[in-house]
Amino acid sequence: MVAGEASGDLLAGLVLGGMRQRWPDARVQGIGGPRMAEHGFEAWWPHEKLAVRGYVEVLRHYREIAGIRRQLAQRLLDERPDLFIGVDAPDFNLGLEEQLRAGGIRTIQFVCPSIWAWRGKRVHRIRRSADHVLCLFPFEPELLAQHDIPATYVGHPLADTIPLEVPRQASRLSLGVAPDGVVVALLPGSRRSEIEYNGPKILAAAAELHRRRPQLQFLLPVVPGLRAMVEPLLSRHAAGVPIRLLDGRSHEVLAACDTVLIASGTATLEAALFKKPMVITYSMHWLSAAIMRRMGYLPWVGLPNILCREFVVPELLQEAATPQSLADATLAWLDDPQRCEALTGRFTELHHLLRRNTAQAATDAIAKVLEA
Known part of the structure; x- marks a missing residue:
């Protein structure tokens, strides 16, 4: 799994709780933060390494981020996990997933990139990169289906975690x-x-x-x-x-x-x-x-x-x-x-x-x- 910032760590941690109930002995490794670590996740790099937003800001850190992705891709292709899950961070994860999928590793993108809001051409990269997309919002699976991308609406984990009645x-x-x-x-x-x-x-x-x-x-x-x-x-x-x-x-x-x-x-x-x-x-x-x-x-x-x-x-x-x-x-x-x-x-x-x-x-x- 790769979660690239605090919000991705939160989302991944919530889903890892469900995964642990079904597969208690699963080894889950990659890039993540403290919420994922609570469920036995082994972080090879901390998620803060990827927590950069904006084109100019990313350019400042491009060499380090690109190096991490190269090292991670090679390690995963060598170790051949049963599944790779990219949690949000599409600019990092989709390219990685495309490499892994081409190498025969099954891939899931958790959080559909907001192609409905901007950069709609990314849908073609999603189709090449992900075997399946887990969508947070109800209108997204139908949009992806128009491009032959399998997807499931899973709701937003924050809506389960946050009580309906505010304390x-x-x-x-x-x-x-x-x-x-x-x-x-x-x-x-x-x-x-x-x-x-x-x-x-x-x-x-x-x-x-x-x-x-x-x-x-x-x-x-x-x-x-x-x-x-x-x-x-x-x-x-x-x-x-x-x-x-x-x-x-x-x-x-x-x-x-x-x-x-x-x-x-x-x-x-x-x-x-x-x-x-x-x-x-x-x-x-x-x-x-x-x-x-x-x-x-x-x-x-x-x-x-x-x-x-x-x-x-x-x-x-x-x-x-x-x-x-x-x-x-x-x-x-x-x-x-x-x-x-x-x-x-x-x-x-x-x-x-x-x-x-x-x-x-x-x-x-x-x-x-x-x-x-």
């Missing part, structure tokens, strides 16, 4: 947050490159929010190992602002908060499943952003908006993500309870749609590939 008070008690306090969660991303570009803007927005409403409280869950990167940004862009840094605990933070200022990515789906109003933002190198804009098919970038097919939450990207605009959009949620209540209804419907016992469904599909 708001219990999470506040666990975090030491006052029951009646107004809390803004800050989630700048799980990758170093995301924190580099999103962190300053989100922290500056928190400073602006604090200036306007000093009673607000801020919680910022930090991915393990990245605290040393976040702390200098905090002193530089939000000195004096009551921001609590927490090691992990993002789900408790999302359950406890009133609204979220969040970088686009899987975390936005987590926030939606916790039924939270949010402001989605994202920044990257200007050239990467220009390339991605030209390749995009949809008017949305955030998963909640893509899945709801409309702007149910605001998106402020690149130059539009100023401290003032981010603060304005955040306060707009706090000042409109009826709008928040309507959003809770939409997100509850979405939660039911995505809840499919993913670990069981994925394991059943994996078993069929192994038996073929």
